[in-house]
Amino acid sequence: MRVGAAVGRRLGVRRSLGGQLWPWLVAALLAALLVWVVGRQVGPHFPQEGSTAVVFARDMRLHHGQAVELSLHILERPVSKEVRLLAQDITVTQEAQIGQMGGWLDIWGLPFSGPNPPMQGMNRVAMGMATDAQVRSLDTLNAKQAEVKYLQLMIQHHRGGVQMAQGGLDSGVPQVVTLARAIVNAQTAEIALIARMLRERGAVIPAGLPQGASQGGGMNGMGMGH
Amino acid sequence: MDAAFLVLPVCRGRFCHNAVMKRMLPLALALILASCGSKADLGAVKTFIYTGGEHQEGQIEYTEHPPVGGKHNPRWQKCGVYTAPLYDQYAVHSMEHGAVWITYLPTVSADDLAKLKADVDGRSYTLLSPYPGQTSPVVLSAWNAQLSLDSASDPRIPAFLSKYEQGATAPERGAACDGPYSVTETQ
Numbered sequence: 001m002r003v004g005a006a007v008g009r010r011l012g013v014r015r016s017l018g019g020q021l022w023p024w025l026v027a028a029l030l031a032a033l034l035v036w037v038v039g040r041q042v043g044p045h046f047p048q049e050g051s052t053a054v055v056f057a058r059d060m061r062l063h064h065g066q067a068v069e070l071s072l073h074i075l076e077r078p079v080s081k082e083v084r085l086l087a088q089d090i091t092v093t094q095e096a097q098i099g100q101m102g103g104w105l106d107i108w109g110l111p112f113s114g115p116n117p118p119m120q121g122m123n124r125v126a127m128g129m130a131t132d133a134q135v136r137s138l139d140t141l142n143a144k145q146a147e148v149k150y151l152q153l154m155i156q157h158h159r160g161g162v163q164m165a166q167g168g169l170d171s172g173v174p175q176v177v178t179l180a181r182a183i184v185n186a187q188t189a190e191i192a193l194i195a196r197m198l199r200e201r202g203a204v205i206p207a208g209l210p211q212g213a214s215q216g217g218g219m220n221g222m223g224m225g226h
Numbered sequence: 227m228d229a230a231f232l233v234l235p236v237c238r239g240r241f242c243h244n245a246v247m248k249r250m251l252p253l254a255l256a257l258i259l260a261s262c263g264s265k266a267d268l269g270a271v272k273t274f275i276y277t278g279g280e281h282q283e284g285q286i287e288y289t290e291h292p293p294v295g296g297k298h299n300p301r302w303q304k305c306g307v308y309t310a311p312l313y314d315q316y317a318v319h320s321m322e323h324g325a326v327w328i329t330y331l332p333t334v335s336a337d338d339l340a341k342l343k344a345d346v347d348g349r350s351y352t353l354l355s356p357y358p359g360q361t362s363p364v365v366l367s368a369w370n371a372q373l374s375l376d377s378a379s380d381p382r383i384p385a386f387l388s389k390y391e392q393g394a395t396a397p398e399r400g401a402a403c404d405g406p407y408s409v410t411e412t413q
Contacts, residue, residue: 062350065402112399
C-alpha cells in the first residue's frame with residue numbers, strides 16, 4: 001500500500017484517484033496481459049496456423065523432399081556426368097531449403113507436420129509430383145532410360161514447384177517471399193536446362209502439367225505420400 | 227497456460243483480495259482457457275531420454291515394444307504402409323529422422339485398420355505396420371515418445387501426428403524417410 005501511494009504521489013495522482021492506486025495498477029497489468037495474450041494469437045509477428053506462409057512452408061517441404069528423393073535414386077545409377085551434376089545440385093539446394101523452411105516453422109512455434117497432411121486437397125500429380133511407381137522406375141530402367149525418365153519427371157516436378165511457389169509470393173512474409181522468388185527463378189532456369197538436355201537426348205519433353213482432374217485424387221500411390 | 231504464469235505470482239496476500247482483481251479473475255481465466263485451445267490432450271504420452279544415434283548391424287534388443295529410440299541399423303525403413311511386421315532396428319532409424327510409427331495388434335478389425343490408413347494418408351513421415359505381442363491394440367511411437375491406445379478412433383491420433391511427425395524430439399528431424407530399405411519380417 002505504501003509503495004503504491006509513493007508511486008501515486010510521484011505520478012501526481014494521489015488524491016485525485018481517491019488515494020486508491022491499486023485498482024489502477026491491477027487494471028493496467030491486466031490490460032497489458034490482455035494485449036500480450038491477444039497479440040500472441042492475432043498479432044502480425046509470426047504467421048499463424050493455417051496462414052498462407054505456414055501452408056506454403058509445409059507443402060513446399062514435402063514437394064522439395066520428393067525432388068531430393070528422385071535425385072538420390074538417380075545418383076545410385078551410372079548416369080552421365082551432366083545428369084549427375086544436376087541431381088547433386090538439386091539435392092543440396094532443395095535439402096538446404098527444406099531446412100530453411102523447417103527453421104521458420106520452429107521459430108514460429110509451429111510443428112513441421114501440423115494438423116493436416118501437406119498438400120491436402122491438392123492433386124499431387126497436377127503439382128508435378130511423381131507416383132511411387134515412377135520413382136521406382138528410376139531403379140529398374142536401364143541407366144540411359146533412367147536418366148531420361150529422371151529428366152522428364154524433374155521437369156514436371158519443377159513446373160509444379162514454380163506453381164506452388166505462388167503461395168509463398170502471396171504470403172506477405174518477407175523471408176517467405178524471398179525464398180519463393182528464389183525457387184521460381186532457380187527452377188525456371190533449370191526447366192530450360194532440362195528441356196535442352198532432353199532435346200540433346202532426342203527424348204520427349206513433357207508438354208506440361210496435367211490439369212487437376214480431381215481434388216485430392218493424387219493422394220494415394222504417390223511417392224512420399226501413402 | 228502462459229497467462230496463468232503471469233497472474234499467479236502477483237496473486238499473493240491481501241493483493242488477492244482486491245475487488246478489482248476478483249472481478250478480473252474470470253476474464254483472466256477465460257483468456258487462459260482460450261489460449262489452451264481445444265487440442266486433444268496428449269498428457270498420457272510417455273516420454274523417454276534416448277539421445278544417441280549409434281549405428282549397429284544385426285538384431286538389436288530394445289527395452290520398449292515397440293521401441294522408442296536407441297541404437298539402430300545404419301539403414302532406415304522406408305516410410306509407408308506395411309502389412310507385415312517390421313524389424314525394430316530399421317524403424318528406430320526412421321524415427322530418428324522424425325517418423326511416427328503406428329503399430330497395431332494383428333487382431334484389429336478391418337474398419338480400425340482402414341481408419342489408421344486414413345490417418346497416415348498423405349503424411350510422408352509415417353510408418354504403419356502390425357506389431358504382434360504389443361500390449362495395446364494401437365500404439366503410436368516417435369523418438370522418445372509413445373502413446374498406447376485402445377481404439378483406432380482415438381482423437382489423440384491426429385494430435386500425436388501433428389506434434390511428433392518430424393517433431394522436436396527426433397534427433398535428425400526432417401532427414402529423408404524415403405529410402406531403399408523396405409524389407410519386412412516375412413521377406
